[in-house]
Amino acid sequence: MAIIRTVLRDIEPEELGVTLCHEHLFTGPPLWARSKDSDMVLADVDAAIGESRDFAAVDGGALIEMTTEDYGRDIEGLLAVARAASPHLISATGYQKGIYYPESAETESVDDIAARFVSDIVEGVDDTDARSGVIKFGTCRTDEIRGDERKVQEAVASAHLQTGAPIATHCQAGTLGDAQVERFRDLGVAPDRILIGHLDRNLDYDYIRSIAVTGAWLGFDHWTKPKYPSDEIRVDFVRRLFEEGFTRIMISGDLGRPSYQPHHGGSPGFAGLLTQVRDRLPASIIEQATITNPREFFAFEPKEAV
Template sequence: MSAVRTVAGDLPAERLGVCDAHDHLFFGSPRLPGQELRSAAAARAELQAFAAQGGGAVVQWTPYGLGRRAADLPALSRETGVHIVAATGLHQAVHYDDRTLAGLRGGLAEVFVAELTDGIGTSGVRAGLIKVAGGFHALDAHARWTLAAAAEAHRATGAPIAVHLELGTGAPDVLDLLCGELAVPPSRVILGHLNRSPDPVLHRQAAESGCFLAFDGPSRAHHATDWRMPDALRALADAGHGDRLLLGGDTTTASARSVDGGPGMPYLLRRVRPRLAAELGEELVRRILTDNPGRAFAVEWPDPVAR
């Protein structure tokens, strides 16, 4: 059975509901000292605020070693009624110390597969996607290593691969490696942060490959990109790629949470959704928030669990 692997078990795609396709409930990186997402109470409040706007599901892209707190996710899902999808994977090298990376050499794909099939650590919570990252307009050795491991884990499980594009760049290199050399079906690849580089030619080429395109923000550093998002989505939809589009909030710091005065998860539905509906039409926005995430994250898992 094709299903989305949530922290509470495998879920038919049509039951996912309105989905924030890229966000973070817990996250911590040495690149963002003092801004870690660690509070379970704040995560609960953020999910409740999202649910109050009609939200039904959140896909957490926090990968290995960055404070996922997988054991806390099932209770948060039960208490708020919001489905949560957890990630395995590995971010850019700058987010880790040398000892952590050295411990993964020689067995990265095996870690990904174990977290997808057996569970993350001792939590028993199974990941539903693999999150990796490219670089700024290029791929370094670390990115190539993690992308290769992601491809191997995908072949073993069918799990989708979500890719952080640095400032929205580097999609051609990622697709050449993942879908070309490593033969991952484009329909199993999700490119993140396309809104951060509003290049219509790059967007169209990526969409024509057959991958999913995630527009996730708002931007904190490049505000000029935000107002271009409706035009970018319209151009892709007009070109026949409306079924490839995803939306997310990508809350990565404590100050960005709505409960701490930032836009947070509810902003996606409170402000982004009505703006896009006014410019693109209610039906297209509905499909982007409900139908497309189900297709992007649903998998014929090798060991499905009936719920």
């Protein structure tokens, strides 16, 4: 039976509810990155509980929490939030992108790295019983997939094939989504098990369409961010893709900074984002992009660990 793997338990896909497909409750990038930018660390459990409760108050059902080990994943924090607030939380294994990789990514073999990801999905993260329900892969350049990322991509594909867990990606400035799908295909991953992230940072219709035709899912996950293309353009793209029959679209804000979260003094938060997106898109599209699609994509039939 297909399930969705949350940090507390496996749930039936119907239980998921309204889902934001790429968010962050806790972040802790490496020190070199933090010293350049003071708006990167989320480390307050009470604030994360507050954000999650606000999201629940506008009928929010689930957050896909995409912080990986190399970006400061806090599994104890996620468990505390999941116990205190109602939204389901799905935690990610995999790595964020090359510039954040731990040194072990260089020395370990593909199989070693894959085994680490599989253990997060099958056994639990950081000696807890909380298991990952999605595998992250990301690229940090806009022109090509780096050598170390090609190696990690092999491990991600292997972990997916061993466990069935879906893959969700980070595309730097929305680029290389097509290259990510092509390489995953070469590694034996079906495009419909991949969610290509951050495509709405690169609103080139032909490019996004070229990814849609493969059957991969499209992440429009930068809603409400003023420094990127406006939500009006996002609305146009989503409507046009739907009209063409490309309905594999999911929505989020990637609000992984204090300045994006009211309980850290920022805006709009998950609740504010959901409210704004609901005001902009027809209800039928909202329902598919935030309920039906996540329910289908994040579900998998767990395979027995070997």
